[in-house]
Amino acid sequence: xxxxxxxxxxxxxxxxxxxxxxxxxxxxxxxxxxxxxxxxxxxxxxxxxxxxxxxxxxxxxxxxxxxxxxxxxxxxxxxxxxxx
Numbered sequence: 048x049x050x051x052x053x054x055x056x057x058x059x060x061x062x063x064x065x066x067x068x069x070x071x072x073x074x075x076x077x078x079x080x081x082x083x084x085x086x087x088x089x090x091x092x093x094x095x096x097x098x099x100x101x102x103x104x105x106x107x108x109x110x111x112x113x114x115x116x117x118x119x120x121x122x123x124x125x126x127x128x129x130x131x
Contacts, residue, residue, distance in 0.1 A: 080098075081093060088129070091125060091129045094123075094125075
């Protein structure tokens with residue numbers, strides 16, 4: 048993905064996100080940080096690696112777990128499976 052494409056995706060993300068996410072620390076660089084991984088590896092990393100803002104990451108995980116518990120459970124299971 049080119050820098051311009053990443054910037055466009057990021058801007059789309061910024062424009063469409065909910066008010067709850069209005070203070071996200073995600074940058075265009077951060078958005079692309081797992082692009083060199085397979086999609087499954089990228090999902091696991093995005094779910095399990097808090098990066099430079101662990102409080103924000105953990106808050107968002109808790110919020111997702113509360114709002115979409117089936118998805119959160121599946122992500123937890125996937126992360127455990129990938130560790131094996």
